[in-house]
Amino acid sequence: MIQERKTTIGWYFYDWANSAFVTAIVTVFMGPFITALAEDYQKVHGALAIFGYQINSGSLFPFLVSLSVIFQVLILPVLGAIADTTNSKKRFLTLFAIVGSIFTSLMFFIPDSQVLLLGAAFIVANLCFGASIVFYNAFLPEIANNGNNDTLSANGWAFGYLGGGLHLALCLVIFSNAESLGLTTGQAVRIAMLSAGLWWGLFSIISIVLLPKSKGKTLETNTTSIVAQSFSQLFTTIKELRNYPQTLLFLIAFFLYNDGIQTVIAMASTFGAIELKLGVSTLTTVILMVQFIAIVGSLGFKYIASRMSTKTGIIISLIGWSIAVTLAYTWVHDERSFYLLGVLIAIVLGGSQALSRSLFSRIIPQEKASEFFSFYELTDKGTTWIGTMFFALALQFSNSYRLAIVSLIVFFIIGIVLLSFVDVKKALKDVQSSN
Numbered sequence: 424m425i426q427e428r429k430t431t432i433g434w435y436f437y438d439w440a441n442s443a444f445v446t447a448i449v450t451v452f453m454g455p456f457i458t459a460l461a462e463d464y465q466k467v468h469g470a471l472a473i474f475g476y477q478i479n480s481g482s483l484f485p486f487l488v489s490l491s492v493i494f495q496v497l498i499l500p501v502l503g504a505i506a507d508t509t510n511s512k513k514r515f516l517t518l519f520a521i522v523g524s525i526f527t528s529l530m531f532f533i534p535d536s537q538v539l540l541l542g543a544a545f546i547v548a549n550l551c552f553g554a555s556i557v558f559y560n561a562f563l564p565e566i567a568n569n570g571n572n573d574t575l576s577a578n579g580w581a582f583g584y585l586g587g588g589l590h591l592a593l594c595l596v597i598f599s600n601a602e603s604l605g606l607t608t609g610q611a612v613r614i615a616m617l618s619a620g621l622w623w624g625l626f627s628i629i630s631i632v633l634l635p636k637s638k639g640k641t642l643e644t645n646t647t648s649i650v651a652q653s654f655s656q657l658f659t660t661i662k663e664l665r666n667y668p669q670t671l672l673f674l675i676a677f678f679l680y681n682d683g684i685q686t687v688i689a690m691a692s693t694f695g696a697i698e699l700k701l702g703v704s705t706l707t708t709v710i711l712m713v714q715f716i717a718i719v720g721s722l723g724f725k726y727i728a729s730r731m732s733t734k735t736g737i738i739i740s741l742i743g744w745s746i747a748v749t750l751a752y753t754w755v756h757d758e759r760s761f762y763l764l765g766v767l768i769a770i771v772l773g774g775s776q777a778l779s780r781s782l783f784s785r786i787i788p789q790e791k792a793s794e795f796f797s798f799y800e801l802t803d804k805g806t807t808w809i810g811t812m813f814f815a816l817a818l819q820f821s822n823s824y825r826l827a828i829v830s831l832i833v834f835f836i837i838g839i840v841l842l843s844f845v846d847v848k849k850a851l852k853d854v855q856s857s858n
Contacts, residue, residue, distance in 0.1 A: 430566050431575070433633025435582040437516070437559050440626035442587030444527055444552055445688075447594055447619040451710045453545060454484045454693035455703065456612045460538045471538070481697060482819050485811035487542045488689055491549040492811075498550075503557055503797030512793055513634055516558040520627040523551030528620030531613045548620075560799065561792040562634065563784040573733060576781035577725035580773055581718045588714030590622050595707045608703060669850035670786045672841060674798060677779055679809075680741055680838025683831045684775060686810030687748065687768070690828065694751070695761055698824040705758055709765045716769035724774025733782045734847055736774055738839055743771035745835045752829035786850035810834060 461471050461480035470477050478486060506512050526548040533541045567575055594615040597604070601611045664671045692710065695701040701709075728736040747767050755764050780799075787795040810831060817827040 427566070427568075429633045430635055433630045434559070434562055434566060434575075435579050436626060436633070437520070437555075437630040438579045438583030439586030440520070440623050440630065441523075441552060441555065441559075442583040443590040443619040443622035444523070444548070446587035446591050446710060446714060447615050448527060448530075448545070449488075449549070450688050451591065451594075451692050451707055452612050452615050452703075454690065455696040455706070456609070457484055457487070457538065457541060457545070458693060458697065460535055460541070463535070464538045478815075479819055479822075481693070481824075482815040483538075483542065484693060485686070485690065485815035485818075487545055488549065489812045489815070491546040492553070494546070494550050495553045499554060499557055499797040500794065502554060503561075503794040506558055506561070506793035510636070512558040512561050513631070513636055515793075516555050516634070517627075517631050519551040519555035519558075520631070521624060523548050523555060524620045524624030524627065526551065526620075527623060528617050530620075531617035535609065557797045557799075558793060559630075560780060560784070560796040563780065564787065564789045564792050567784065572781040572784050573725055573728050573778065576784070577721045577773070577777040580721045580777040580780075584714045584717045584721065584773065586622075586626070588711055588718075590619065591707060591711045591714060593618065595704065595711060598704050598707060612703075667786070667788075667850065667853050669846050669853060670783075670795075673783065673786065673845045673850065676838050676841035676845065677783065677799065679834050679841070680744075681775070681779065682810035683748075683834030683838070684744060684772070686814050686831055686834075687744070687828070688772075689811060690814055691768075694824050694828055699755070699757065699761060701758060701761065705761075709762055712762070713765050713769040713772065716766060717773040719773070720770040721773025721777045723770070724778055727774070728778055728781075732847070733778050734842060734845060736778045737782070738842055740771040740775035740778070741835045741839050741842070743767060744775065745832050745839075747771065748829050748832050748835070752825045782847070786847065786854055788854055 458481055461483045465471050465480055471480060471483065502515060506515050526544050530541060530544045530548070533544060563572065563575060594611075597606070597614055598608075598611050601608065606614070692706045695706050695709070696703075724736045724740060727739065747764060750760075750764055750767070755761055783795075783799055784792075813830065813834075814827045817830045818824060821827065
């Protein structure tokens with residue numbers, strides 16, 4: 424019982440640790456900061472190009488996020504297969520948490536003129552973040568018992584929102600007193616980056632100490648054999664997905680609707696800064712408010728799931744997301760309306776994320792948890808691929824943040840439709856029959 428409690432606390436603490444990166448870097452500071460640097464770069468050099476392709480300064484950040492996720496698409500499924508083959512979830516979690524926190528901290532030292540170098544550091548940090556979350560999430564079906572997946576997942580998200588919120592509150596104190604401290608806005612942003620990296624790395628130690636080694640027998644020790652065996656297992660799992668048609672349908676639905684969610688999260692502060700001309704302090708306060716209200720949303724949707732069903736709770740949250748992006752296009756024009764939009768987003772944010780992870784953890788085979796969660800993570804917390812590219816292209820051709828943000832409603836509507844066809848009971852039977 425004591426060991427179970429330690430394991431649960433260790434698992435919660437990684438959500439607490441990594442949420443500083445998601446909240447401070449991905450959601451609040453990186454978008455507006457690197458966009459401003461890109462604008463200054465273009466004024467001096469006339470053009471900003473990635474792989475020879477000239478891009479709008481406002482499109483740089485979503486392109487960076489998309490590029491980091493493309494790398495995740497290429498490596499995460501293989502890493503997941505290796506982790507399952509060698510029972511090494513904890514070792515991979517440790518590795519990527521440490522490397523990710525280091526590269527986040529290093530962004531503090533990169534000069535303003537080195538825009539693409541700063542972008543490269545962000546790509547590595549976000550790649551490591553996504554990789555670490557694969558192995559973190561893969562612990563959920565292992566530590567859950569008595570069908571308490573919803574509770575564990577919701578509590579983990581709530582704990583993460585709290586950790587991310589407290590770190591952001593510290594950043595807000597620095598911004599509020601930047602002038603008296605002799606700091607510029609850019610310097611305050613860099614301090615936030617450094618502190619996010621340190622927060623991520625230091626609090627990860629608690630998880631590393633308390634989480635147990637993966638269950639099961641460790642297989643091959645020869646590196647060549649491990650890689651070969653893992654590729655073989657990955658291809659086998661992809662073929663076996665047809666044995667879990669309901670899980671596959673849910674994964675496709677999740678891939679679409681959560682890509683929309685992650686794009687809204689990633690672009691919210693940029694929308695506020697560029698479209699509404701809101702200051703960094705206001706944006707930080709709004710996101711801080713979202714973090715704490717999201718705790719209530721996460722726990723509230725856990726109650727909805729217990730009264731109705733997990734799938735119904737997710738669908739309700741997606742209806743809320745559809746309303747949110749519509750309001751961003753038609754109604755949000757000032758600071759007050761941006762705050763009110765933040766309240767709505769906070770409420771549905773906790774529910775959609777916590778319940779999605781919980782449901783997925785129940786409809787996958789536990790012995791391949793890392794592998795399945797590697798597919799899941801391709802559009803989970805802090806990562807997005809199609810959504811940001813969709814947003815970036817919409818912005819590129821329309822030059823309108825409002826049109827770009829409302830275009831994301833497509834992801835939520837398609838997600839609702841696909842999710843409505845998922846038969847959860849059938850998915851559970853498919854997993855049980857495979858054991």
